[in-house]
Amino acid sequence: MIKPRTPTGVMELLPRDQIAFQRMLDTIRRIFEGFGFLPIETPVFELSEVLLTKSGGETERQVYFAQSTGTLEKAEEGLPELALRFDLTVPLARYVAEHEHALAFPFRRYQMQRVYRGERAQRGRFREFYQCDIDVIGKDALSPRHDAEIPAVIHAVFDALDIGDFTIQFNHRKLLRGWFEGQGIAGDAQLAVLREIDKLGKRGEDAVRATLAGEGFGLSSGVIDHLLAFSRVRSRGHDDALAQLDALGAGTPLFEEGRDELREVLHRLKALGVPESRYAINLSIARGLDYYTGIVYETTLDAHPGIGSICSGGRYDNLASHYTRSKLPGVGISIGLTRLFWQLREAGLVATADSSVDVLVTLFDDAGLDHALGLSQQLRAAGLNVETQLEPRKLGKQMQYADRAGIRFVVIRGDDEAARDVVAVKDLRRGEQFEVADADLARTLLVEREQWRALGQGAG
């Protein structure tokens, strides 16, 4: 006998939690499609040679390799042929380069799949998790206007997910690097400083100040003051965001370019009708990844800053330089849904869902089975999800089962009801019972379900 268990670092859910998770995936997909993003899926494994083009580091150490039994036995030299994707960005780069001539640009794709990282086992760290990504990829060039549409998508997603107030915060790499330039910090040192600024939230100002003043950086305390003052800039509302940008004073051409692009984004966000309470400028956001070159986004839940960013991304200059000579600039974001779901559950912000089953058709004796089967099929044809009780049980047991399973309607047909061609319906959500003619049952339940949804009482 082997103990049934999953590896550590994966999230496996019971059905009612799976339904809640699936509804979040469905909502995200609906919004992504609403904004005209097209679906793609890529294989879970890529050729190692293709996947691991980038120069080593943390990512490469965390990669999973896949080997079939036959390959294992051969024990070949070097890396195994196949590796599991660790994000959806490298597969996207490979996909766009491989299918370049069959795609129309700007190419707007969404992708919602699991990715794999050999993380050390730790509570809240996952070795398998969903990413829900959108990216817009241009050929040769991509207007900064696309940068403004992305926060409109983020807004629509989290508005629809209904998990509390949130703020989409953004900054701009050109603004940051232009500011550093203005302080006499040039070239590679800019990226190094950027990575320190990115740690402000975790390490605090004093620690970052010490690092920037210390060996390797050696920045003067005046320069550090300027950097920290800059990083403290936060806007409140649309006009304040524009005013704060103005208040930064004149800067280098790179700085001005970044500022102009941010102004354009703010302007278009208004045209897109995104409420001004939902977005803010936050000049401490750097996003550690080297490949961002323009706007960068982070999104936080107002009441739960500790959860950190729930949706991040930004603009990059060239998606697929390892695979094609074409220049493919893009902008995109990613939602790590597994971790988000886990955190929302920990914080009590998502509840176990009601069942995906709308109706339980009960059964008291074998003679009633054919009728129960026919009635169930009628309800299904009308679009309801129906479970038929196939073996007779006491009503109390069947009612208890429906209640525990989160099934809303229980359809009951005893001898009395059968004689009158009606059924009794117990609505476990409203705690009511009513009678309805067989022929009217489907319509009645559909109307009830629609009314409940219209009241914003969830998808059940």
Next chain:
Amino acid sequence: MIKPRTPTGVMELLPRDQIAFQRMLDTIRRIFEGFGFLPIETPVFELSEVLLTKSGGETERQVYFAQSTGTLEKAEEGLPELALRFDLTVPLARYVAEHEHALAFPFRRYQMQRVYRGERAQRGRFREFYQCDIDVIGKDALSPRHDAEIPAVIHAVFDALDIGDFTIQFNHRKLLRGWFEGQGIAGDAQLAVLREIDKLGKRGEDAVRATLAGEGFGLSSGVIDHLLAFSRVRSRGHDDALAQLDALGAGTPLFEEGRDELREVLHRLKALGVPESRYAINLSIARGLDYYTGIVYETTLDAHPGIGSICSGGRYDNLASHYTRSKLPGVGISIGLTRLFWQLREAGLVATADSSVDVLVTLFDDAGLDHALGLSQQLRAAGLNVETQLEPRKLGKQMQYADRAGIRFVVIRGDDEAARDVVAVKDLRRGEQFEVADADLARTLLVEREQWRALGQGAG
């Protein structure tokens, strides 16, 4: 520069094919949920020790193992810790055993995920493919009534997928083994004979006859005649199925038990309203897998028998004997959707889908952008999928793009239209153009879309 490419044996689709595939997945899910099956998802990797409980054979040789870089470097002895699932049945067994006390039985679950097999590279063979499974798992016992609901699900799925006429064929292991018993074939020899019968379709009667007469079996030609006559039984229609079962004559108790269960299934299928042209008894179906113990199903497309079974399964006595002492009998089926989709495309039975984008909002000059953004958001709020053209281009180019992308509606707002608060809409599917007030646009397009769907013209 590295050549962008996928490993062999995976199916990667361009967006419009991905949309077609996604619609099939959505349809299958809708039907599974309609019959009250609950969703679960399991991790792509399981502990090798847990996954590979069964005694070796083909399956084990085809398993993929996963190792992170760190583990690879350590080069441990024995099998790697993690292995990728090769079907959804073993993970289901592990899941049910692990969560037994949190689940209600009969447990009805559906699962639609990818599985992995280290197949040799070959056209039409996949190393990564979707399986769409349903199973009903009982505790201690499970009524044969559940056997009848499964073909009703199969019928609803393939009716909804609309890929041509199909026949759900079934047989019964007890009927088969009872028949063998009646011919004096006992014990393990029954399974061996069963595996030969299963090859009739591929090898033909003469070859199978030779095997059964030869060494190892040594059956008399009289017995072989009886076996082959039995295996030729096919029914046409409901009453014929019952008559053919009657015509088999009296048999052993095991045989009678199988026949009674088949009669019950036929009876309940009628109550479920499944058209009699959709199901038939086919006594040659054996399903090679040893674990089936009762009814077995195969489904074939009437016009494409060469594709083979597109949905198979059956009844088994005990799902999870490796993981729990509880007896968990069940019945289920699996659709290998990746292979099916590939074959349907090869046979020209599925077309590239129209875009998931309903509307392209065009743009002629920068001054029109804010209006285009606002209008797009209005349409999205109404439930339409909208792509906004963010950079001005010639109308011809924008129209051509929409046409190639499979987008149905193109919304045009030139100076003339702007002056009158209307937009022109080009309906690329009907080849018509009309004008509509801004305020009425969303409603008009929704009505058009609904009408098209009602005409059965696809989900676009």
